[in-house]
Amino acid sequence: MEFYNTSVIQSWERFYRANFINSLTGFKSVSLVGTADESGNENLGIFSSIVHIGSDPALVGYINRPRMAAPHTLANIESNGIYTINHIQPSFLEQAHQTSAKYPPEISEFESVGLTPEYHENIKAPFVKESNVKYALSLKEIIPISHNDTFLVIGKIEVVQLGGNFVSPDGFIDLNKAGSICSNGIDSYYATSSIGRYEYAKPGKKPQKIN
Amino acid sequence: MEFYNTSVIQSWERFYRANFINSLTGFKSVSLVGTADESGNENLGIFSSIVHIGSDPALVGYINRPRMAAPHTLANIESNGIYTINHIQPSFLEQAHQTSAKYPPEISEFESVGLTPEYHENIKAPFVKESNVKYALSLKEIIPISHNDTFLVIGKIEVVQLGGNFVSPDGFIDLNKAGSICSNGIDSYYATSSIGRYEYAKPGKKPQKIN
Structure with a gap:
């Protein structure tokens, strides 16, 4: 067993600590957020x-x-009130990762990295055409987190687009079928394989797999 | 391409909608949260x-x-100020899933499902002995989300315990080595396999894999 307390963590070099803490919380639903400013300039992050x-x-x-570290997405969401979230498949992972490069605001990451913006009626934010699972959200609230100047951005789902028949009879979306990946830490990406689904748990009853 | 708009989503039966929306956001870092009340009664969710x-x-x-839906964990965190988060491995997934059953507050989920509480000096909340990646947090803030009466609970990492040598030279924790799983939707669990890590992205430079 290896232990790390606050003072050990605090003593680490900045990038070492960022890698460690970012990977500690587990696998993440990495996605591309698509926005546009009021003139229609697109941003993808x-x-x-x-x-x-x-x-x-x-x-x-x-x-x-x-705001200083990642200004464009948040500013676009504030001024436009709508944004898209797009899952990533292995076929365009390199392009997706490349959107994290610091491009100037007038440059569209779509064009720079080679992904295709796609629009849906009434949604003034670009989807990623290549993505199999994507949805648009209207902004509900931006909650500032005072401890480190980050924000919890909350949106309501307005429209969902799926690139195929990935929905099970009970509404569950099979992301393995869709090819969605996940991430961990700052820069590591993963494919997944299903272990199984389990029925709603009840006290005194052994968990049953849903076949 | 399949489209679903707000009114379609709203028209669905409750469990169908819950399955769909819960799985739409992608893979999640499913974990067990360990707490104790002031008398030391343990809870695991x-x-x-x-x-x-x-x-x-x-x-x-x-x-x-x-609060009405999941009262014990939050009440324990509020009164005790400390809690643990424990990754799940396939070897105890059934027990982990079973903690979601509605046990009365005086019943310890550890005992009911067959997992082992473990204590670390100065941390008045139980870890899961079986877990390979676990950490304790001190409560910093509970932010109410007014739109649906949920809460964002924010904690600061106080101590980390790893069950083996999973840390890469640059601080990254290899969760494949640790055996941590992820989840999607309400009841689906996944193992992962690495696609790769990519270097810090810069404009005009093709993304390079970290070997």
């Missing part, structure tokens, strides 16, 4: 800190870094 | 909405359901 908040209403959150 | 907030200070958040 890779985000991994996406979190399910509720199903009814359908609310999704993500953590946005401090 | 499975949570999937864990989110990295920052590395310096090392902050982790998770979404807690409304």
